[in-house]
Amino acid sequence: MEIKFKDYIIHTQLPSSIEVGKKYIINTINPHSYCIAEEDDEFKSALTSSDILIPDGVGIVWATRFMYGAKIRKISGYDLHMHFLNLLDKEKGKVFYLGSTGSTLTKIQNRLQREFPNIDFYSFSPPFKPVLDKEDNQLIHKIINDIKPNILFVGMTAPKQEKWVHQNKSFLDVDVICSIGAVFDFYSGNIKRPGKFWIDLGLEWFPRLIQEPRRLWKRTFVSSPKFLMHLLISKFSASS
Template structure:
């Protein structure tokens, strides 16, 4: 059985303009890969998005082992900054959907300081596992009245990816990006690991030390499961 992520549209080529068809962009790492194995809606949101970027050194190494191809890791943070720069050049608009009002206020202040030609708005949806139809309709209304060039969705995986996939056709935005923890990193409410850890491919380690209760499962369950799948499929590919 082939690895499911081999069918995903993994790419490290990000558009250099905001023109063209509407884009739904997601990220994948070993943990999200493992979740997608047992969550059909999440798997579909990943396999059918327009661009899926490898936000994890495990994906990069897996691709190298199975295909012999070198791809580069692009974090959700990199994706976020890429589109802020594009929107700044265009003098366009971005919308942040997710997180708390206080975090969103910090984000808006920072965007206005760093990207003076970007118009920015935001909305904090109710904190719940499943949104009601009324919740989603109101979120759509907030976004569509603003008509952003880029919509950043930060409601944690897999909820954010499934919501963006479900409502892609109803969202009046040129680009829709699910970027999760980036909201907190950019706002400064959660400190992102230093470039030393990032360059070593060990960004996960200081995050685990900082948030062990939240991140232990992805480190000690998802990562070993992913590694087993990689090597199992490598062995199977040699036997075919």
């Protein structure tokens, strides 16, 4: 199922299989990324050109109901990650993690081998730069294409990761590319993901804000009010 939200086509379901030979770019959208994209044309282009764009934020879920009366459910980046790991384990495929530090990638590998023993794990920690240069990208392309993974998970934080995928997707021999940011830290155990109680209440953001106030204050106290104001203006201007 798809629903149009402003300039975005949001998908409410994930694919039930991995179609070999057809490349899918999967991104997530939440109120914070929406607000960033409104001021960053390249980021917006990366999101709008996604083959699958999922609502990773209860704010998007509420907004679609408020604007269009549509009832959708949140699909988090973590849900996306686990969905494809389960598919890949059944198919005995290959996964590649691009991003984060060597120590985090090792933690991911150790957990992956315990939980999904049929998946072949590969990874690379790129240089920590605002923008990767041509030589960096050529090396990354070669490493990934030599392996030809079924799934590429990119964790460089938004909007850097989405822009990187948008710029480099045509050079990558991969079936599915997902930008999943903080999931690297959740799955590795670096950061504890809020429990089911908070998730079911639609308040997963609250414990995360307590855990990481310096990183997340802006999306809570700046982007969320800005997103709400944008919705109100759009709703009432359309009805007037």
